[in-house]
Amino acid sequence: MATDRNVFGGELEPCSTDPTTGYLRDGCCRRVEGDHGRHELCAVVTEEFLEYSRAQGNDLVTPRPEFEFPGLEPGDRWCLCVARWVEAEEAGCAPPVVLEATHEAVLRDIEPDTLRAHEHSATDAT
Numbered sequence: 001m002a003t004d005r006n007v008f009g010g011e012l013e014p015c016s017t018d019p020t021t022g023y024l025r026d027g028c029c030r031r032v033e034g035d036h037g038r039h040e041l042c043a044v045v046t047e048e049f050l051e052y053s054r055a056q057g058n059d060l061v062t063p064r065p066e067f068e069f070p071g072l073e074p075g076d077r078w079c080l081c082v083a084r085w086v087e088a089e090e091a092g093c094a095p096p097v098v099l100e101a102t103h104e105a106v107l108r109d110i111e112p113d114t115l116r117a118h119e120h121s122a123t124d125a126t
Contacts, residue, residue: 015078040105043077044076045074045078
């Protein structure tokens with residue numbers, strides 16, 4: 001199996017194991033055949049984004065154990081659907097992106113400059 005690559009072309013780093021994220025719940029925002037939501041973008045969720053997502057019909061706060069979903073809090077890292085992040089960016093509430101843990105496939109939909117403008121850095125307050 002080929003190594004998954006991040007947006008820089010390097011090895012894809014894990015997004016989060018606490019909570020454990022990814023379409024495969026392996027901590028990584030991989031490109032997975034059959035993942036129609038394309039959970040390929042690693043973001044640090046914010047209160048504003050969580051409220052926006054809930055208003056769009058996707059409640060990311062309420063735990064859903066049947067889907068191995070713990071519910072998110074601001075500051076959690078999570079693999080987001082590419083299209084939802086794009087919608088949030090257009091609405092002015094896109095959460096910061098962890099580029100080293102974001103799959104290179106997102107570059108088909110999001111310009112590199114847009115991703116860099118939303119880059120999460122270790123010094124950012126969550």
